[in-house]
Amino acid sequence: MPSELMWVEKYRPKTLDEVIDQREIIIGLKKMLNEVSEMPHMLFSGPPGTGKTTVALCIARHLYNDAWRDHTLELNASDERGIDVIRNKVKAFSQFFDRTLGIPFKLVILDEADMMTSEAQTALRRIMEMTARTTRFILICNYLSKIISPIQSRCAVFRFKKLDRDDVVKYLSQICEKEGVKYDENALKEIYEITEGDLRRALNLLQSASSLKGKITIEIVRKIAGEVSGNFMIDVLETLIKEGYSPARKKLFEYMITLGLSGIDVIRLAMDALDFMGKMNPKIAEILATYDFRLVEGGNEEIQLSAFLAAIHNELRS
Amino acid sequence: MWVEKYRPKTLAEVVGNEQAKSEFVKWLSDWKKRKVKELGVFFIGPQGVGKTSLAYAAANDFGYQFIELNASDVRTESAILRKLAPISGTISLDSFSSSEFIRKDIMVFLDEVDGIYGHSDRGGLGAIMELARQRNILLILSANFPDAVKHKELLKNFKRIYLHPLSPRQILIILKRICETEHLNISADILQKISMKSRGDARFAINTLHMVAMGHPLPEDLEVNLTTPLAKTVNDLIQCKDHMEAINKISYSLSRIDEIYRALSEAIANSNLDTSKRAEIFDLISKIDVFMRKIAKKGQWKILREVIYLLASTSLLIPGDRVRYVEKIPDYVFSKVIYKSRSEKFNEIINSLKRRLHCSRRKIVQYMLPYLAFLAKNNRRISGLSKDDINVMLSVLT
């Protein structure tokens, strides 16, 4: 059986022209790339799956062609263990500079910058200044308001919009043609609705639907979306409601440990899960915010998540 | 915290118990050559005399990855700070990232096994013996007063090394070192007093020095609580009916205040409380935890008094008849060590996916893995993932 690539990988645009939507951003970027030496630091913000990382990678390819991997450092703030680790990596990266390509700098792409504490972001600003001669940063985030203003003021800010439904549906249908997959147009529209315009999720859902025999229909799409969930918090919360606190807590920690996720990851997943389960309300939102804050302040994960679960349990029961 | 800042990083730095140190080093060299019959080492001795330090320093010197499992599942600030040193890692929920699992032999330090006994549950003796028999794990146990009957199997199968209270002069060396590095101007008289009052407990001495350096006057009734194991202190605290009584109890155990509220948190999580009561108490403990971190980070020891009051009030809220603290290694912490190779493989898979797909771990877990699993179940082969990889993935996800 031949093996296949994940479509999110296979169909990721390699040039700016292939990127769907975000027309104004692309035009603006192309202008900037004409005068490469004048290129500023950049900050991309917007909902998930709208092309931010893709565009950053396209820029890297545009600047360095095939050698882009050597000249680009990709970092993820939520996976790096602290600002010191980031600083060391950036320093080491920016020290060795190869002028042969004619581009006067190297590129650092830092994703999920809004997951950093404001202290860490302040330190990040200093890093950006220290390495300014040889390095340009592209910061990526979902919530622009979580980025401190000294960083915002030092970057060219590009706000990515939620993708247009018709554009997404057209794109998905083109992929279906290329892959030889039969589909109902309604099914593609449903995929857009379910994934809320997140192209990464949409492609995954489409690929999963295509793995079943036959045409892709709305029923199939809905069925798969219902079955497939990467959000173990849904399981944890259901256990909380049906079996009680202790079993839910045990499950939570087992999952966290097995999947290697952090406390803040859990809060984000809980937010999505509670939303999905229709349980979101102002009190729950307040609980989420409170524990997000306490975890970011450095609270012990076991204690904070135990307390978080107890608070949610209490709220769900009343 | 100075106890962590000045935690010895090499064996040469560990002051005191030189006899135990040399017995340990000799045994370790024999262990490497597979010339020993014991399954691991059992450090026996009172608190604050160097059991953890000796293990940690040896891990650094001999190139082991250091993992601390606290049998009472109470992770102190120290354990978390220790995680920041290059080759150490503690099994705490904070540190489950792939980079921590390097391919080295592991030294697992299991602290406070006094409270563990019986084979009935996973956290008990059977679990320890299972852990000890893993080939790439060197298990070090520690206890204050092992019981000849309850811990017979451990005492028989582990090399017993005894650590004793330090002499006041040894404590003085430790304090002098800190004073020099921190440029403290503390009189010899006070240093002597602290050394003499510490009864051989270096942790107590260092904490007292820290408080004095921050401006607290040396308490007249300075006394170290020699014999109380954590479980007794915590359960006594839960039973307290009086605010003053609770405050006193906490004040005498200031050097382990973080262990106390973490033990309380564990006790509450495992007890059968009213939902709203549990939420109320947990909220308070959560706040205490955040305050303590702020204090430790910024050295604002003046707030400590308020934190003590808050902790005392919180203890009073805990119903003594329904909550009890019991020492046990929780399953989830334990399985991480046992299933290490599966976790390693899983982490490798996630890391390679992260690189190919240019996104974070959480996104891989939340948005990619479930679909990969779905495709695998429907017999679609994904390039870059072998059949083995798929099996590991599926076994982890279910």
Place this chain on the structure above:
Amino acid sequence: MRTLNVEPNEKFKLPFIGKGVFPLLMSAGLKYDRKTKAFFIDSGTDLNAVNGILSSRGIKLVIRRTCAICGTPVKCEKCDFLSSCDQKQFFCICKSCLNSEHVFLNYLESQKRSLLSKVMK
């Protein structure tokens, strides 16, 4: 009462003590080396208990405590801290080392030397 000065790990012989006493000594933590047919003390030896047993034979074991830094014998009876010391350590620090300027560094150096020689063996 005959006093026997012993150093840690140094093997010594005891005068005939009788078969019944031997297991008592072992449970008090005194160690015995079959090859050289001699006794030695280590970290697990409860010296008070051992001496309690040997007193009936008129023997008292005393640790020849030395300074971990310079090796000179330390005299506990003359120590200012005697009243607050449990006297369980096999080594201590002599007065002149204690008062020297870089006592911790000196300790480090001497430990490095001695540990290195142990690992080399």
